[in-house]
Amino acid sequence: MNVSKVTCVYFSATGLTEKVLDLFLAGLPVGAEKINITSHLFQNGAEFGPDELVIFAAPVYGGVLPAPAAQRFERFKGRGTPAVCLAVYGNRDFDDALVQMQDLAEQNGFIPLGFAAAVAQHSLMPKLAAGRPDGQDAKVLAAFARKVWEKVGDISAASKTHIPVVPGNRPYRVFNGVPFKPETSQSCVHCGACAAHCPTGAISAADPSQTNPQACIGCMACVRLCPSRARSMKPKFSLWLAEKICLFKYGKRKETQTFM
């Protein structure tokens, strides 16, 4: 089939999923529209036809998708639309994220033809997978995109028989969040960037030092994007220790995997 349009729907709190997505897109012979669903202010959805290709991309949190990403993916509907699912993880494990993406895609009218579990620097514990995605990941992702394009070109219409088997379990892992929450220092200039970009609306726009700990998912978006570096994760010592332990347990390089 001839693909009339490529659209990417992605969640990326600190930009690493978007980086992986861009490396994938570099392997496609056509351009793509990008829809960033990360902010809680994002309210839209869209519908796609059977001759379009949709790329879903999200990070892995606790072995599954971040809850707001899974909820917002549901606003996108296909009509037998071919899709690709990219799960991006910080070298620990992607556990059930790909089967969850497969289920979400299928339930919403998409036919997922290809999957990738790509490694990127751990956004919470940055010594894990530091510098990823790197040149090797870029090669794997671009080659995967070329194969996806060939696969779509070779079929007349996407059907369930084209869906590859991916590792993971149902029911999915239960993730109850991380015990780290961001705090705001005196250098906050009340610009409101953190409140606007927060995936869950956990930060008060009027007073960013007020973060709702129940709503916060520990995604690090506010810490990374604050122009005055006023936000940091606490408690610092526990996070430092968790990073040390994870580096010991999961420090060995894992490769970006693809499934077609």
Ligand SMILES: Cc1cc2nc3c(=O)[nH]c(=O)nc-3n(C[C@H](O)[C@H](O)[C@H](O)COP(=O)(O)O)c2cc1C
């Ligand atoms: C709250 C939280 C939970 C995470 N859980 C996992 C995990 O279970 N396995 C893993 O390998 N990486 C995990 N990571 C790392 C992210 O999946 C990884 O850094 C990803 O690239 C972040 O993408 P982003 O920059 O688009 O937000 C976690 C990160 C955060 C903030």
